[in-house]
Amino acid sequence: METINWHSFFFLLFASLACVFALAVVLTSNVVRMAFYLVLSLGATSGLFFLAGADFVGAMQLMIYVGGTLVLLIFGVMLTAKGPFISMKTSAGEWILGAIVGGSLLTVLISSATSVDAWRAVPREDRPAASQVTATRLGLGLLGARVDKLEQTDATLAGGMSGYLLPFEIVSVHLLVVLIGSAYLARSKRRAGGRSVGDHF
């Protein structure tokens, strides 16, 4: 422990993995391989979250990005990965445009990351040790309870510190209805005889 800082070691390992595979996503021309590299890059990012003690965010990253989105992406790829779309050649103009956009984003991110005082590196001895990191407060926060404001003594103000749950649920049910409705509208219409419109072709 004294000779090797394992935290830095694994941080560098995961970070470099994420960067290398992110570069590979950009530089590959095959669509499915891009998706594969993207999975590896996102997986390395979730490794970074686990390393930082944010287990919940790490598992979330695995579940949503690596699991859900990538399966969806693969499905999209499957439908297009035939013929002319199988390999995508990038023209010089696209390279230049991409480099400008990506480079300026990187500049903004780096400058903002170094300009915030609270994010500056603190000498290790000065840092307070967290007692135990749990996801409970995060979960309560997702349910609408303002765990950071629970010491609110004023009763009228404390009442407003929770209660995003109902609006949140209403919005999600609304979204579900919209999804089902659009799926219904997109279906092929049945005629009285039970034959679909497509049968004429």
Add this chain to the structure above:
Amino acid sequence: MAEYLKGFLSPEWQFLAYVAAALVHAFLLINLVAGGALAFIWLERKVSGRIQDRLGPTRVGGKFGWLQTLADGLKLITKEDLMPEGADGMLFRMAPYVSFCASFCGYLALPFADGWVGARLNVAVFFMVAVLGIEVFGVILAGYASASKWSLFGAMREAAQVVSYEVPLGMCVVVPVLIAGTMDLVTISQMQAGWFSNWFVFHDPFTFVIFWVYFTCATASVNRAPFDLAEAESELVAGFHTEYSGLRWSIFFMAEYGSMFAVSGLAAILFFGGWNGPIPLADWLGLTDASRPLAHYFGNFLGMLNFMFKCVFGVTFMMWVRWTLPRLRIDQVMTTCLKYCTPIAAVMFVGATLWTYFLPGGLFIPRQTRYGSIREGWHLEAQQPTAVEPPAEDPLNPVARRTRAESR
């Protein structure tokens, strides 16, 4: 263990202790998956043989054909490693490993006994569900990279099936989490200590029903019969692994048996008390007392055997189902998921919620305050945030991580 090894090494080589400890743990887990696969393949042959009124393997390695899988493995190693023309070589080679890694990663969070766990995550349930869902990625890659229409069909079917079955599976998993008030698998098991009536499957009628829904969905999500449409040999040859041969093919099988064991382990912990036996024998013998290390170790060992027995029972149950029920059609698979499993799971979820709200003490037998006392924990913590306030603006805190790691 790392602390123990450190005593033997000079300061500049102490990092070796951590490496050795990590390697031993990884070695144990990997061999559990690989050795488990060997044993389960043999068991599957025996079980299927007996169900179909045959003997199964009888010759290799004595009376019961113990070494049959080893002989199979040798045969697989000597087979030619074929790759179809037009296949995407790198993806074709990577796909089995992606599947295996995903199935193996689930074991990191699976506790085998009190404190015997690769990494104690406080979102272990969520982590396992997330990681086991990634296994399908290897399948899709295999199906695509094989450059064969059978493989592609199989992979598409399997992806559709696994992705849809994750919905009811997630709903089933939520119910024990809701009763326990935590996603930490270790804490969930600890709550079910004592008599078997403390197991969550007997907590209320809803959890009893939801266990069966969970098991159905778990069987489907690991692609076992009757849900093995992706490998339906009568119509799709062998599905996504049609073009695989030899050792690469067997890695897919290792992944499959690994996931079977993992979902059975999850079922054992969520519904059947984890490492706690039906009768609190270890408690009576004083083996759960953490102040006596040797007795505690022995108690943990018994607990591990208990847990392994439950997992093996779950896997055997899956085999029994496989060789008894006929295969479902793809539309029947989807109907089972969307029209039966999901609504049942949703209703049971609401039922279990209402039950814990209105009858927190149980119907007939007044429960011990065991659930209550642990569940109060988060409540108190939420009301006194100043006591456990973590440094909010410092997510990358190596000191905190180190203290956590050393306290394990």
